[in-house]
Amino acid sequence: MTNSLVTNPLRNYKKLKIPSTQTDTIEVPESDYLYIKPSQIKNAGKGLYSAIDIYKDEIIALFNGEIISKKEAQKRAQLNKDKYFINLLDHTILDSMHTECYAKYANDAEAFTNGKFKNNAEICLDEDDNVCIKALKNIKGGDEVFCDYGKAYWEKHG
Secondary structure, X not given: OOOEEOOOHHHHEEXXXXXXXXXXXXXXXXXXXXXXXXXXXXXXXXXXXXXXXXXXXXXXEEOOOEEEOHHHHXXXXXXXXXXXXXXXXXXXXXXOOOOOOHHHHOEOHHHHOOOOOOOOEEEEEOOOOOEEEEEOOOEOOOOEEEEOOOHHHHHHHO
């Protein structure tokens, strides 16, 4: 088994749509428009915030991490070190636990609250098959980014 770290330097950049009639995009580092601070959700730890307005269907952040096998994932899960796992299409696992990655700080609002906060983004694949967070609606600068972790996650970690 080979564990490799996802190191593509372009993964830390996102295509940002210019809010006009132009169809051009620009690429900027995530650190130019995202930041981490305590989540608004009680006891949720850190949260992901946008410093700029993000528009519906825009890619907000890309997940980075270590690619591991199912066997290695099972070992880590037995040690409760599986909170940052994402299942990939090739049946490997992306583990963001020990990787600098803005996307991993997006909390699942609807798992913790009874309507105070709503998920405004989703985990999906971008056009290059990178795992990312995409806006489900317009998100204002200063707002926290929330996305659904899925039922299986909460059955394990709830």
